[in-house]
Amino acid sequence: xxxxxxxxxxxxxxxxxxxxxxxxxxxxxxxxxxxxxxxxxxxxxxxxxxxxxxxxxxxxxxxxxxxxxxxxxxxxxxxxxxxxxxxxxxxxxxxxxxxxxxxxxxxxxxxxxxxxxxxxxxxxxxxxxxxxxxxxxxxxxxxxxxxxxxxxxxxxxxxxxxxxxxxxxxxxxxxxxxxxxxxxxxxxxxxxxxxxxxxxxxxxxxxxxxxxxxxxxxxxxxxxxxxxxxxxxxxxxx
Amino acid sequence: xxxxxxxxxxxxxxxxxxxxxxxxxxxxxxxxxxxxxxxxxxxxxxxxxxxxxxxxxxxxxxxxxxxxxxxxxxxxxxxxxxxxxxxxxxxxxxxxxxxxxxxxxxxxxxxxxxxxxxxxxxxxxxxxxxxxxxxxxxxxxxxxxxxxxxxxxxxxxxxxxxxxxxxxxxxxxxxxxxxxxxxxxxxxxxxxxxxxxxxxxxxxxxxxxxxxxxxxxxxxxxxxxxxxxxxxxxxxxxxxxxxxx
Numbered sequence: 302x303x304x305x306x307x308x309x310x311x312x313x314x315x316x317x318x319x320x321x322x323x324x325x326x327x328x329x330x331x332x333x334x335x336x337x338x339x340x341x342x343x344x345x346x347x348x349x350x351x352x353x354x355x356x357x358x359x360x361x362x363x364x365x366x367x368x369x370x371x372x373x374x375x376x377x378x379x380x381x382x383x384x385x386x387x388x389x390x391x392x393x394x395x396x397x398x399x400x401x402x403x404x405x406x407x408x409x410x411x412x413x414x415x416x417x418x419x420x421x422x423x424x425x426x427x428x429x430x431x432x433x434x435x436x437x438x439x440x441x442x443x444x445x446x447x448x449x450x451x452x453x454x455x456x457x458x459x460x461x462x463x464x465x466x467x468x469x470x471x472x473x474x475x476x477x478x479x480x481x482x483x484x485x486x487x488x489x490x491x492x493x494x495x496x497x498x499x500x501x502x503x504x505x506x507x508x509x510x511x512x513x514x515x516x517x518x519x520x521x522x523x524x525x526x527x528x529x530x531x532x533x534x535x536x537x538x539x
Numbered sequence: 540x541x542x543x544x545x546x547x548x549x550x551x552x553x554x555x556x557x558x559x560x561x562x563x564x565x566x567x568x569x570x571x572x573x574x575x576x577x578x579x580x581x582x583x584x585x586x587x588x589x590x591x592x593x594x595x596x597x598x599x600x601x602x603x604x605x606x607x608x609x610x611x612x613x614x615x616x617x618x619x620x621x622x623x624x625x626x627x628x629x630x631x632x633x634x635x636x637x638x639x640x641x642x643x644x645x646x647x648x649x650x651x652x653x654x655x656x657x658x659x660x661x662x663x664x665x666x667x668x669x670x671x672x673x674x675x676x677x678x679x680x681x682x683x684x685x686x687x688x689x690x691x692x693x694x695x696x697x698x699x700x701x702x703x704x705x706x707x708x709x710x711x712x713x714x715x716x717x718x719x720x721x722x723x724x725x726x727x728x729x730x731x732x733x734x735x736x737x738x739x740x741x742x743x744x745x746x747x748x749x750x751x752x753x754x755x756x757x758x759x760x761x762x763x764x765x766x767x768x769x770x771x772x773x774x775x776x777x778x779x780x781x782x783x784x
Binding site: 465469470472473476479482483485486487489490493494497514518521525529532533536537539 | 622674677678680681684685688689693694697698701702704705706708709712713715716717719720723
């Protein structure tokens with residue numbers, strides 16, 4: 302403990318926590334844009350899953366409209382789960398994450414920055430994509446705003462919940478199934494409120510109430526998830 | 540000075556011996572309570588005026604459902620204690636809790652679905668309590684899955700402890716959201732059991748079953764804890780002596 306404390310004193314003086322977080326955010330986004338193929342994968346996955354439902358249920362738009370909120374949110378949940386692999390995996394493999402732990406900077410802030418970058422790269426594009434998928438399910442065009450808002454806010458919470466799961470499974474080989482077992486039960490409130498907001502938006506009713514609850518989940522996640530993720534990363538890299 | 544008894548609990552040899560000595564006490568009192576509760580529930584309690592004899596499944600269902608939550612809380616609290624104060628045996632307690640809790644949850648789900656079949660005519664109704672119970676079961680599975688997929692015991696202990704703490708923070712949120720979701724989609728549940736209106740001949744066996752299940756959990760936990768300590772301390776000298784004697 303004493304060595305790590307002295308490291309903080311020596312190295313932590315140069316850059317403030319916020320500055321380090323900003324630099325990490327910029328680095329993650331720059332790196333992601335150098336591998337554009339990876340960025341498109343979760344979106345393509347989302348598009349494919351939403352295509353499967355009309356093929357599996359029926360091409361009738363009236364029936365699809367009823368299940369559209371559920372389809373959109375389950376697809377969003379699955380594609381955010383798929384995208385979680387990119388959150389820490391590369392950095393854990395090349396040792397960057399270890400350097401983050403040793404840097405003396407607040408690991409909580411650094412991981413929060415990484416999660417924000419992850420949301421900007423996967424959650425936000427998903428929110429932009431969702432209306433396209435929704436329109437193909439026969440949803441009225443007027444509901445697009447509500448769908449974008451609910452997916453954008455809900456995916457913040459999903460990214461944060463996922464960051465804890467991804468951090469816990471860092472050292473586990475072939476962690477895909479385990480990661481879904483850890484994060485999906487915790488994501489169910491997001492699914493419930495998100496699908497409800499989308500449903501109300503599709504019906505043309507006020508969707509503020511479930512959207513506020515989604516926002517509450519996101520704020521709650523912002524407050525606590527980076528702390529848990531930091532503890533989990535430290536344990537996984539021990 | 541007064542705290543020395545508490546500190547001794549953190550020592551594996553002491554706890555191993557204590558668990559061995561306490562197990563029969565908890566096991567026999569649990570057996571007694573469960574026997575008395577079962578007899579009272581099946582023979583002494585009158586049939587419900589609406590549900591007839593079907594309601595008697597409550598004597599297994601409600602205590603299991605209660606235990607599923609209590610075991611999860613016990614697991615999370617001992618995991619947090621292990622994480623914060625780095626007490627190894629707390630992690631052993633948490634590890635011992637998980638399969639017991641998962642079993643109680645499964646029993647609550649199966650009995651709930653059987654009861655549902657008699658009351659609602661279907662084996663599964665998306666009732667908020669059953670749904671929360673199902674999600675709780677998944678939380679247990681995730682905890683055990685994470686624990687079993689990390690080979691190093693200490694790392695498995697601490698990683699699963701973080702998960703247990705994150706899970707216990709989320710349980711109320713999940714329960715609230717499921718209740719909220721359900722209230723929008725379906726009429727209030729058929730099963731409205733108001734405990735205070737139960738006659739004493741129905742209630743006393745139920746309370747005995749609650750007590751019996753709690754004692755049974757304690758007995759099972761102590762047995763599993765001994766097994767956990769045996770595995771974890773298998774190379775320690777005291778363990779060789781204890782096993783040899």
